[in-house]
Amino acid sequence: MPLVREIDNGTPASKAEEMVELSIDGLAVTVPAGTSILRAAMHAGVQIPKLCATDMLDAFGSCRLCLVEVDGRSGTPASCTTPVAEGMVVSTQTPRLKRLRRGVMELYISDHPLDCLTCAANGDCELQDMAGAVGLREVRYGHEGISHLHQSKDGSNPYFTFDPAKCIVCSRCVRACEEVQGTFALTIQGRGFDSKVSSGIGESFFESECVSCGACVQACPTATLIEKSVVEIGQPEHSVVTTCAYCGVGCNFKAEMRGEELVRMVPFKDGKANRGHSCVKGRFAWGYAQHRERVLQPMIRTSIDQPWREVGWEEAIARVASEFHRIQEKYGKRSIGGITSSRCTNEETFLVQKLIRAGFGNNNVDTCARVCHSPTGYGLKTAFGTSAGTQDFDSVEQADVVLVIGANPTDGHPVFASRLKKRLRQGAKLIVVDPRRIDLVRTPHVEAAHHLPLRPGTNVAVLNALAHVIVTEGLVDEAFVRARCDWDDFSEWAAFIVEAQNSPEQVALVSGVPAEEIRAAARLYATGGNAAIYYGLGVTEHSQGSTTVMAIANLAMATGNLGRPGVGVNPLRGQNNVQGACDMGSFPHELPGYRHISDDATRGVFESLWGACLDSEPGLRIPNMLDAAVDGSFKGIYIQGEDILQSDPNTRHVAAGLAAMECVVVQDLFLNETATYAHVFLPGSTFLEKDGTFTNAERRINRVRRVMRPRSGYADWEITQEIAKAMGIAMSYAHPAEIMDEIARLTPSFAGVSYALLDELGSVQWPCNAAKPEGSPVMHVDGFMRGRGKFMITEYVPTDERTSGRFPLLLTTGRILSQYNVGAQTRRTENTVWHQEDRLEIHPHDAEQRGIRDGDWVKIASRTGATTLRATVTERVAPGVVYTTFHHPATQANVVTTEYSDWATNCPEYKVTAVQVSTSNGPTEWQEHYRDLADRRRRIGAAAAE
Ligand code: SF4
Ligand code: SF4
Ligand code: SF4
Numbered sequence: 030m031p032l033v034r035e036i037d038n039g040t041p042a043s044k045a046e047e048m049v050e051l052s053i054d055g056l057a058v059t060v061p062a063g064t065s066i067l068r069a070a071m072h073a074g075v076q077i078p079k080l081c082a083t084d085m086l087d088a089f090g091s092c093r094l095c096l097v098e099v100d101g102r103s104g105t106p107a108s109c110t111t112p113v114a115e116g117m118v119v120s121t122q123t124p125r126l127k128r129l130r131r132g133v134m135e136l137y138i139s140d141h142p143l144d145c146l147t148c149a150a151n152g153d154c155e156l157q158d159m160a161g162a163v164g165l166r167e168v169r170y171g172h173e174g175i176s177h178l179h180q181s182k183d184g185s186n187p188y189f190t191f192d193p194a195k196c197i198v199c200s201r202c203v204r205a206c207e208e209v210q211g212t213f214a215l216t217i218q219g220r221g222f223d224s225k226v227s228s229g230i231g232e233s234f235f236e237s238e239c240v241s242c243g244a245c246v247q248a249c250p251t252a253t254l255i256e257k258s259v260v261e262i263g264q265p266e267h268s269v270v271t272t273c274a275y276c277g278v279g280c281n282f283k284a285e286m287r288g289e290e291l292v293r294m295v296p297f298k299d300g301k302a303n304r305g306h307s308c309v310k311g312r313f314a315w316g317y318a319q320h321r322e323r324v325l326q327p328m329i330r331t332s333i334d335q336p337w338r339e340v341g342w343e344e345a346i347a348r349v350a351s352e353f354h355r356i357q358e359k360y361g362k363r364s365i366g367g368i369t370s371s372r373c374t375n376e377e378t379f380l381v382q383k384l385i386r387a388g389f390g391n392n393n394v395d396t397c398a399r400v401c402h403s404p405t406g407y408g409l410k411t412a413f414g415t416s417a418g419t420q421d422f423d424s425v426e427q428a429d430v431v432l433v434i435g436a437n438p439t440d441g442h443p444v445f446a447s448r449l450k451k452r453l454r455q456g457a458k459l460i461v462v463d464p465r466r467i468d469l470v471r472t473p474h475v476e477a478a479h480h481l482p483l484r485p486g487t488n489v490a491v492l493n494a495l496a497h498v499i500v501t502e503g504l505v506d507e508a509f510v511r512a513r514c515d516w517d518d519f520s521e522w523a524a525f526i527v528e529a530q531n532s533p534e535q536v537a538l539v540s541g542v543p544a545e546e547i548r549a550a551a552r553l554y555a556t557g558g559n560a561a562i563y564y565g566l567g568v569t570e571h572s573q574g575s576t577t578v579m580a581i582a583n584l585a586m587a588t589g590n591l592g593r594p595g596v597g598v599n600p601l602r603g604q605n606n607v608q609g610a611c612d613m614g615s616f617p618h619e620l621p622g623y624r625h626i627s628d629d630a631t632r633g634v635f636e637s638l639w640g641a642c643l644d645s646e647p648g649l650r651i652p653n654m655l656d657a658a659v660d661g662s663f664k665g666i667y668i669q670g671e672d673i674l675q676s677d678p679n680t681r682h683v684a685a686g687l688a689a690m691e692c693v694v695v696q697d698l699f700l701n702e703t704a705t706y707a708h709v710f711l712p713g714s715t716f717l718e719k720d721g722t723f724t725n726a727e728r729r730i731n732r733v734r735r736v737m738r739p740r741s742g743y744a745d746w747e748i749t750q751e752i753a754k755a756m757g758i759a760m761s762y763a764h765p766a767e768i769m770d771e772i773a774r775l776t777p778s779f780a781g782v783s784y785a786l787l788d789e790l791g792s793v794q795w796p797c798n799a800a801k802p803e804g805s806p807v808m809h810v811d812g813f814m815r816g817r818g819k820f821m822i823t824e825y826v827p828t829d830e831r832t833s834g835r836f837p838l839l840l841t842t843g844r845i846l847s848q849y850n851v852g853a854q855t856r857r858t859e860n861t862v863w864h865q866e867d868r869l870e871i872h873p874h875d876a877e878q879r880g881i882r883d884g885d886w887v888k889i890a891s892r893t894g895a896t897t898l899r900a901t902v903t904e905r906v907a908p909g910v911v912y913t914t915f916h917h918p919a920t921q922a923n924v925v926t927t928e929y930s931d932w933a934t935n936c937p938e939y940k941v942t943a944v945q946v947s948t949s950n951g952p953t954e955w956q957e958h959y960r961d962l963a964d965r966r967r968r969i970g971a972a973a974a975e
């Protein structure tokens with residue numbers, strides 16, 4: 030179990046290879062060159078007092094507490110800013126040093142409240158510790174005179190307070206905001222005695238640029254910046270390392286506890302994805318776990334117009350089993366199916382697909398990756414032989430050029446964005462390909478070298494144009510291509526890519542991006558050193574999503590940017606375990622490890638271990654299940670932790686499909702939108718209530734550890750197991766570790782994974798097997814997984830969704846920082862203070878033409894449907910493009926999205942919908958109808974809960 034307070038080595042580790050030997054208080058110590066004396070002393074077991082230094086930040090040297098004496102040098106240098114030198118002899122505890130340190134501490138304490146006994150940081154205060162460490166016994170200056178003790182507190186942030194009376198102006202918070210988070214929201218105002226921390230000119234934290242990442246709170250050595258939860262609950266007494274359940278960055282946290290009560294989540298310094306950093310969601314937005322709307326008792330009803338009836342687990346599980354048996358007997362084996370969750374653990378996902386394949390006897394299993402990253406799976410498997418990103422996040426530290434396409438990392442993947450911004454501040458160059466002027470285009474101390482604001486739907490054209498420049502200007506890394514890729518495929522592709530329709534000049538006509546910008550970006554990508562591509566749903570959620578992924582792979586192969594740190598093709602995965610859900614066989618055509626269900630040998634391995642005969646035919650995808658339901662051949666579904674009614678396209682069609690089924694089983698934390706059509710509701714468990722693993726966007730398998738008992742009685746994997754048993758399928762796992770052992774036995778890329786290994790290494794990136802016993806930070810190092818890299822012809826085919834006189838604007842969708850996906854969790858936290866509603870962003874020119882002012886209600890109509898929301902008039906979007914988020918059910922953004930989808934995977938084309946926008950007085954008829962339904966559902970849920 031980790032210490033509640035992690036060891037702080039004072040300054041960051043040096044990465045130098047050269048070693049230096051020195052003596053500290055008579056102890057010989059050897060450390061890498063460039064290490065500070067402060068850190069070297071820690072290495073030798075000597076703790077030098079310190080206040081302004083911490084190992085998360087570069088040394089600053091302001092507090093003068095860490096003074097040391099060095100033989101042969103005059104004065105008392107600060108050990109945090111003085112690097113070690115060969116043969117150096119250091120003393121840390123001389124009478125002079127003790128006197129000086131006490132003097133420094135006296136000054137601090139004379140301007141600090143002496144309310145230690147009632148202070149929330151009591152027991153976790155470095156000032157208190159240092160007063161003890163330097164042996165402070167008196168404060169000669171007294172507390173009279175001018176001081177900062179009467180300054181008022183700022184409690185405007187929902188999660189932490191700022192009490193300037195307790196501030197020692199060490200500037201750790203300011204530096205954390207700059208160095209770790211990269212937001213630059215804080216400054217030290219004034220000089221000398223008047224200097225103070227400020228979150229903006231006359232602004233509170235809430236009004237400032239602060240994004241509530243918590244880095245300053247973590248860095249603060251006193252109670253000046255402190256979590257409100259610590260103030261309310263008290264200091265934690267133990268901690269458990271676990272993994273954030275929000276996004277695909279996969280940050281590790283210490284869940285700091287008092288008994289079974291969670292006090293705070295603190296980013297874990299040894300977390301390999303986040304390196305001690307966090308965003309507002311993982312750090313603070315965990316209150317949903319205790320939200321009053323959580324359903325904790327199973328519920329059933331015979332039809333969806335009836336009220337729910339609370340029942341015991343046994344009755345609910347029996348109902349699921351008997352209904353699924355009845356339906357299969359009446360309508361056939363393939364009449365039911367299930368959806369796995371990208372929010373649940375690998376082990377839970379594995380069990381759901383096992384239940385469906387081995388228990389239901391069909392392959393009707395799909396997952397929400399269908400609506401986000403299924404083209405990544407298809408595209409990268411085709412090009413490289415495996416369906417995953419190529420790098421670890423550390424890799425960005427060695428990138429010289431970063432191309433971000435169709436992703437908005439500062440909102441969607443904030444901790445990765447902070448790491449990326451740090452690299453950009455060090456001098457790496459940035460290319461952004463996105464219809465919107467996302468924050469990365471220009472943010473403090475970061476400016477993109479090129480922003481290509483393409484028209485939505487023209488990704489493939491622009492990527493082809495970049496490749497065109499690379500091939501026609503002789504920038505191909507021919508040695509790499511000849512050594513690593515299929516030369517015939519390359520030659521065929523090169524002949525295609527040099528065709529005139531792929532030239533920047535032609536592509537400028539369709540994409541709206543000036544040809545010269547495309548040429549300059551291509552040259553930079555190909556010649557700027559290590560070049561890495563990061564992409565998101567703005568790439569995949571298109572009718573040519575898979576083609577775009579392959580076009581990205583072509584670019585990386587053509588320029589030799591694969592197989593080493595600093596380069597690569599990196600999908601920024603959406604949900605916490607979307608990579609894992611795909612790895613675990615959630616697609617209807619693939620067994621765990623991306624092996625086709627029709628492959629007899631692979632199927633045979635599963636059949637012999639599971640003792641079941643598996644269907645060799647791929648099953649139905651989510652949209653096909655819904656179509657079949659409307660047609661009358663698909664009658665029952667088990668949905669674990671997904672809200673397809675809110676997240677999938679064409680809401681009316683989803684509703685019609687669900688309404689046509691005879692047994693809809695929803696397992697979730699809350700009565701979600703999909704539960705409107707459910708017959709059985711099974712209460713789910715949060716990530717705090719179960720053991721398991723999540724796999725992040727780097728293929729990193731992270732442990733999720735139970736810190737409290739499941740509030741409903743069962744973890745999600747146990748519920749699936751109970752359903753299986755009730756249906757007569759043998760399942761008897763005592764712990765998720767046993768499920769992982771089975772995954773390892775059946776999946777070559779997981780063959781070496783076990784909970785013991787994860788406990789030992791902290792986390793591991795697959796493939797992890799005999800060849801790679803400690804996992805694979807970078808893939809395709811010595812060759813591609815498929816053998817030779819495959820160039821694919823990526824012809825640009827415009828989407829069938831076209832603007833017209835009636836629908837002249839293009840709608841694209843995305844996310845914001847404080848909310849997550851359909852908002853089921855974040856809407857039940859204080860995060861709602863930042864985003865109470867979804868807004869439609871519209872360019873001033875388009876707004877003016879329509880008489881729309883900022884804040885007006887507007888109607889947005891497509892060929893599919895219409896919805897209303899309020900407008901934000903902004904130049905972040907280009908003329909002709911409008912943008913919204915979809916975090917609030919009332920927005921009903923998916924009422925307007927179309928049924929167009931990726932040609933290869935059916936991933937919906939969320940990012941391109943032709944629309945018209947006009948002024949409106951309020952909600953549409955469908956929104957009113959939908960709100961009635963939701964209200965009724967809530968009333969029924971509330972009644973049941975009472
Ligand atoms: S708020 Fe905390 S971290 Fe910031 S200067 Fe004051 S004491 Fe230091
Ligand atoms: S919470 Fe994060 S963004 Fe806000 S001031 Fe602190 S470090 Fe900066
Ligand atoms: S970046 Fe993602 S994984 Fe990390 S804390 Fe934020 S939401 Fe959680």
Ligand code: FES
Pocket residue numbers: 078079080081082089090091092093094095096107108109110
């Ligand atoms: S810790 Fe070195 S000067 Fe503050």
